[in-house]
Amino acid sequence: xxxxxxxxxxxxxxxxxxxxxFSIVTExxxxxxxxxxxxxxxxxxxxxxxxxxxxxxxxxxxxKFLTDRDRLVGEELLRRGIIKSGLSTAWLDxxxxx
Numbered sequence: 001x002x003x004x005x006x007x008x009x010x011x012x013x014x015x016x017x018x019x020x021x022f023s024i025v026t027e028x029x030x031x032x033x034x035x036x037x038x039x040x041x042x043x044x045x046x047x048x049x050x051x052x053x054x055x056x057x058x059x060x061x062x063x064k065f066l067t068d069r070d071r072l073v074g075e076e077l078l079r080r081g082i083i084k085s086g087l088s089t090a091w092l093d094x095x096x097x098x
Contacts, residue, residue: 038074
């Protein structure tokens with residue numbers, strides 16, 4: 001089973017969305033997340049989110065975060081690229097747990 005599709009299906013079902021439509025990953029999306037793009041976006045979002053929590057404010061008022069779908073797709077594509085290159089995904093696992 002494709003782990004990315006499983007996670008996307010699960011998210012869609014939990015949020016009462018069409019899992020078939022929600023789980024389709026296009027070539028354009030794959031290209032969008034190629035390289036450092038996703039990692040930088042993800043790290044930026046986490047910094048903004050944590051900063052908002054520390055300041056007790058809603059950062060969504062002035063910062064556009066990745067959608068949950070973009071985050072799920074991007075994380076999985078990044079993970080696959082790291083594994084394919086033979087490197088460790090520990091930094092990504094740690095980042096996503098925080």
